[in-house]
Amino acid sequence: MDPQTVIARRIARELRPGMLVNLGIGIPTLVAKYVPEGLPVFFQSENGLIGTGAPPEEGMAHPLLTDAAGRPVTALPGAATFDSALSFGLIRGGHLDLTVLGGLQVDQEGRLANWMIPGKMVPGMGGAMDLVTGAKRVIVAMQHTAKNAPKIVKSLTLPPTSARTVDLVVTELAVLAFRDGRANLLETGPGISVAEVVAATEAELTIAETVHEMTL
């Protein structure tokens, strides 16, 4: 199984009935493909939609119905549309149960950097700062390393997205929970040892008494 699928499938297991969930662009978007059969969750697109469905069949796209990346989507029965002020009111106002976002770096305490690389890539923060600051639970979906360099680091070298720390980081190698300033290793990826996770991580890990392999 490729790393992205491992990450998306593991995060899908965090979904609970009735949750309002916002998925970021990239690996987070894949989570929608692995929602357990029959589990009712609401997906929000921050451009103004709750009830975002799968991409439409060929020839059935509507130019005025897209996700936050501008790609055509469908609206599920019971969907609702609204303006951007309400959309971010949902995000900041404590109404969004979960956001899943990509990451460039996460530090020891769970601070996330995911919106720019100074001098190289300045796409703008879009909704990321509001999502990390406002969602009830924040999960980061990212590969464990980039070009063999650890992305889970002692301290950020990239600009932070929010002062608020994230709750969970899921990579193809591990599930890490951030609590009280500590990075706790809870699970390892398929066929991965604790030692391999530690070797690929710069931050100091608190290793749970029993570390299970991820159930996907």
Place this chain on the structure above:
Amino acid sequence: MRTLSLEHSVALIPDGASLMIGGFMAVGTPERLVDEILRQGKRDLIVIANDTAMPGKGIGKLVEKKLLRKVIASHIGLNPETQRQMMAGELEVELVPQGTLVERIRAGGHGLGGILTPTGLGTSVEEGKRRITVDGKDYLLETALKADFALVHAFMADYLGNLSYALTARNFNPVIAMAAETVIVCADHIMPVGVLPPDQVVTPAPIVDILVANPCS
């Protein structure tokens, strides 16, 4: 409210004007108005919008033709040309978190001096701003935004200028309609009064200054 031709509507916009433009990755952007701005060759514009779309679409076209002096937006990631001009120092870009941007505009249109938000605390967004503590919680003071013109895309307009929007093309449109000196609307469907039931009107007619004749798409 007046109805004007496309040409006359855009002729009202002087060089150097500030424009709020609706749309999210060009969905809900009044494309006909953008094309007419290009045709009339307006210059030195300030654009306040969610994003700069992508090359060849919506606001992306204004960036390509270098008609802009400044952009205030939350995202320029899908438009490499905006990033290139910004890094080359050819275009001033102020990046604002999306939820903060829409609230600053809302504040401008609703008679508020600004808003208090936790978004941006402890990040580069905080630089140069006041931190205010309310009931033990910290917030950033973000000031209101207004503009000379709002370029609004609506799905339906009636002859009076009442507006409704469609699906995800609503986004910033009803919010910017409140925050500009002159509101110019391009609607996909222009209908007799009465077709839009009162409960479906999102932007009421007195807000609209100019309804562009003929449908927007």
